Amino acid sequence: MSGKKVDINSLDHIFSQMVETMDRSKNDIFIISEQNRQSLLQMQKELEIVHSKLADVLIEGDLLEEETRLSRKRLGDVSKHFNTFTEEQVREAYEQANDLQIKLSINRTEDRQLRERRDDLERRLTELNDAILHADQLVTQANVVTNYLTSDLKNVGQALETAKLKQDFSLKIIEAQEEERKRLSREIHDGPAQMMANVLVRSDLIERTYREKGVDQALVEISSLKLMVRNALSEVRRIIYDLRPMALDDLGLVPTLKKYLMTIEEYNMGCKIHFNSHGEQRRLLPNYEVAIFRLIQESVTNATKHGNCQTIWVEVEWFKNKVTVTVKDNGIGFDQRLVRDSSFGLLGMRERVDLLKGEMIVKSSPGKGTTMMFRIPLIEEKER
Numbered sequence: 578m579s580g581k582k583v584d585i586n587s588l589d590h591i592f593s594q595m596v597e598t599m600d601r602s603k604n605d606i607f608i609i610s611e612q613n614r615q616s617l618l619q620m621q622k623e624l625e626i627v628h629s630k631l632a633d634v635l636i637e638g639d640l641l642e643e644e645t646r647l648s649r650k651r652l653g654d655v656s657k658h659f660n661t662f663t664e665e666q667v668r669e670a671y672e673q674a675n676d677l678q679i680k681l682s683i684n685r686t687e688d689r690q691l692r693e694r695r696d697d698l699e700r701r702l703t704e705l706n707d708a709i710l711h712a713d714q715l716v717t718q719a720n721v722v723t724n725y726l727t728s729d730l731k732n733v734g735q736a737l738e739t740a741k742l743k744q745d746f747s748l749k750i751i752e753a754q755e756e757e758r759k760r761l762s763r764e765i766h767d768g769p770a771q772m773m774a775n776v777l778v779r780s781d782l783i784e785r786t787y788r789e790k791g792v793d794q795a796l797v798e799i800s801s802l803k804l805m806v807r808n809a810l811s812e813v814r815r816i817i818y819d820l821r822p823m824a825l826d827d828l829g830l831v832p833t834l835k836k837y838l839m840t841i842e843e844y845n846m847g848c849k850i851h852f853n854s855h856g857e858q859r860r861l862l863p864n865y866e867v868a869i870f871r872l873i874q875e876s877v878t879n880a881t882k883h884g885n886c887q888t889i890w891v892e893v894e895w896f897k898n899k900v901t902v903t904v905k906d907n908g909i910g911f912d913q914r915l916v917r918d919s920s921f922g923l924l925g926m927r928e929r930v931d932l933l934k935g936e937m938i939v940k941s942s943p944g945k946g947t948t949m950m951f952r953i954p955l956i957e958e959k960e961r
Contacts, residue, residue, distance in 0.1 A: 603719040610712035648674040772809035856895030876904035884908025
């Protein structure tokens with residue numbers, strides 16, 4: 578196996594195919610979103626027409642009610658003084674009152690139908706707005722995934738030329754990509770997608786509640802619906818943040834780490850994470866900041882997922898020519914002789930450290946927790 582050369586071009590082709598698939602999916606979502614926007618515009622125009630007609634019907638109804646009241650009064654006078662009116666006048670009074678009553682009944686029916694149509698259009702407009710918002714979020718998420726595939730993962734492919742376990746590592750990369758796609762698909766399906774489906778079901782329930790139990794009960798259901806939408810938005814933001822925190826580009830390494838570790842602590846109840854940064858922190862080259870963040874992310878993920886720990890300590894020390902990172906936990910630890918060459922996570926971290934010409938030290942034994950140390954040399958200004 579050591580004599581065989583890894584076909585980097587084939588691996589790049591796989592990356593390209595994955596990126597093309599994501600781009601096609603993004604375009605499909607965009608088309609659906611545009612179709613929804615066209616439907617939204619049509620419904621808004623129809624709603625304006627319904628509002629105009631409803632206003633006319635209300636004015637007409639007020640006039641008819643006044644005329645009906647006067648005709649009833651006239652009919653009452655005729656009935657009271659029947660002998661003083663001719664037969665023709667009596668018949669005319671009865672016919673006029675009856676005709677106005679029919680017109681008023683028709684007016685009220687039209688008013689009710691227009692109100693129902695207005696409510697239906699407003700409900701559908703709300704659903705379309707939610708669908709458009711969800712589609713836009715999915716397009717943003719697809720962009721994040723595409724960037725992740727074309728940058729962070731591709732660096733692993735470039736590092737394979739000098740990796741010690743070339744063929745095994747390349748196969749595990751592909752497997753990890755597929756697992757990551759499955760995980761993302763599962764998280765989206767079980768999280769935001771399921772929540773949005775529940776939103777549609779709850780929307781129908783609100784409509785039925787409004788018809789059967791009135792406005793007050795419908796408002797209670799709407800409050801519950803708002804909470805569901807808020808949770809869906811929070812879940813989408815969490816997924817996007819796990820892929821690549823946007824704050825890394827804007828704020829830098831330390832603020833992003835603080836926010837990330839706080840988020841991990843929230844999602845892992847019972848596990849306390851302590852973070853400290855020593856020395857004069859500064860902005861690094863983007864690939865250095867991404868690499869250090871990923872090293873800490875992988876170490877913390879391993880500690881929470883496999884270490885069964887209650888406390889994690891993360892320390893970043895800034896020196897003039899290097900950055901030292903220590904991630905320590907009080908978990909169950911592991912036997913380094915058994916997992917040294919079989920853990921893809923450790924291999925990936927070691928490859929990332931090698932790319933930066935750094936040093937990685939692992940200290941762990943069963944029952945005594947795990948300590949991960951990374952020493953990353955920094956490039957001087959004159960070397961950039």
